[in-house]
Amino acid sequence: MATVAQAPFPLTFGTYADALKLVGQAGAKTVAEFSVTWEAIKVYCALVEDANPSYWDEIYARRQWGGIVAPPGLLLSWCMALEWHPTKARKHYIMALRVPLPGDTLINVATSTEFDCHLYLGDRVSVQDRLVQISEEKDTRLGIGHFLTTEAEFLNQDGERVALQTNQLFRYRTHEA
Amino acid sequence: MAELKQHQKYWGDVSEGDVLPRVTMHVPFAKVILNAAATNDYFPGHHDPEYARAQGQRNIYLNTMAIEGFIDRVATDWAGPGTFIRKRQMQMRASIYAGDTMYGEGLVTRRYQDAAGRHLVDITISIATDEGPRVPAALTLELPRR
Numbered sequence: 425m426a427t428v429a430q431a432p433f434p435l436t437f438g439t440y441a442d443a444l445k446l447v448g449q450a451g452a453k454t455v456a457e458f459s460v461t462w463e464a465i466k467v468y469c470a471l472v473e474d475a476n477p478s479y480w481d482e483i484y485a486r487r488q489w490g491g492i493v494a495p496p497g498l499l500l501s502w503c504m505a506l507e508w509h510p511t512k513a514r515k516h517y518i519m520a521l522r523v524p525l526p527g528d529t530l531i532n533v534a535t536s537t538e539f540d541c542h543l544y545l546g547d548r549v550s551v552q553d554r555l556v557q558i559s560e561e562k563d564t565r566l567g568i569g570h571f572l573t574t575e576a577e578f579l580n581q582d583g584e585r586v587a588l589q590t591n592q593l594f595r596y597r598t599h600e601a
Numbered sequence: 602m603a604e605l606k607q608h609q610k611y612w613g614d615v616s617e618g619d620v621l622p623r624v625t626m627h628v629p630f631a632k633v634i635l636n637a638a639a640t641n642d643y644f645p646g647h648h649d650p651e652y653a654r655a656q657g658q659r660n661i662y663l664n665t666m667a668i669e670g671f672i673d674r675v676a677t678d679w680a681g682p683g684t685f686i687r688k689r690q691m692q693m694r695a696s697i698y699a700g701d702t703m704y705g706e707g708l709v710t711r712r713y714q715d716a717a718g719r720h721l722v723d724i725t726i727s728i729a730t731d732e733g734p735r736v737p738a739a740l741t742l743e744l745p746r747r
Contacts, residue, residue, distance in 0.1 A: 470635070474673070497666050499666075542685075
């Protein structure tokens with residue numbers, strides 16, 4: 425099988441049998457480096473061209489929600505790892521990246537998110553995810569690998585649940601050219 | 602600044618079978634790079650064409666969060682800004698690449714109250730490019746009542 429040129433993220437390599445031992449295990453709880461800011465919200469809304477006044481208009485947002493809220497699609501971004509930190513090693517909260525498997529690349533496949541409440545400016549998210557399932561080896565148009573299903577719980581700084589997300593990604597090696 | 606649209610649909614205004622207007626967005630190369638920066642996602646498939654091709658992709662592609670945001674926009678452009686997205690499910694069956702134009706269309710499939718008394722609407726949204734359907738999605742929206 426072909427090998428993707430460079431390791432993108434700090435993937436862990438191993439066998440399917442190694443991976444199965446981690447099913448049911450939870451990753452470490454991670455507190456976001458990023459707090460919810462209006463600047464980040466505006467940049468994201470510029471990306472998807474979303475004019476929703478809940479994200480842009482303080483007067484509307486205060487009346488409707490009690491303040492500017494974060495677009496739900498930004499949920500994952502708050503807990504993403506910084507590219508560099510002066511004292512911490514770069515570490516992603518996403519447990520699927522640490523599951524030992526042969527695949528040298530990955531792609532996200534499906535996601536389902538239930539939202540309990542909004543995130544507001546200044547909020548600080550924490551997340552903990554758990555490995556739910558690993559499929560047997562599958563041969564797809566992209567390559568050969570395994571589908572990993574994880575479940576992640578996102579809380580705000582008061583311990584209130586913001587969202588529960590089930591995610592499936594495909595960890596694979598491409599077919600030989 | 603032009604005034605932002607604040608038109609709001611109320612739960613009682615919605616019927617099963619209602620069609621959500623089509624939303625179109627062009628995805629130039631710079632938008633895919635903006636995507637990486639806006640979501641703190643530096644997985645190389647989203648900014649490095651050589652890596653993306655080695656993965657079996659045609660070019661760099663949008664990440665999950667960008668597609669989620671576009672899906673949510675299709676929903677709330679139609680329903681209005683006072684809508685709370687209770688649930689969103691999506692399947693990324695094919696990628697959306699730099700250079701593509703993406704389209705979002707939707708349909709109301711159910712209007713109901715849940716056990717907690719919330720006034721909900723289920724919709725399906727299909728995200729496509731000129732190459733065909735890419736990402737089917739299903740959402741549950743909580744709408745205000747008059």
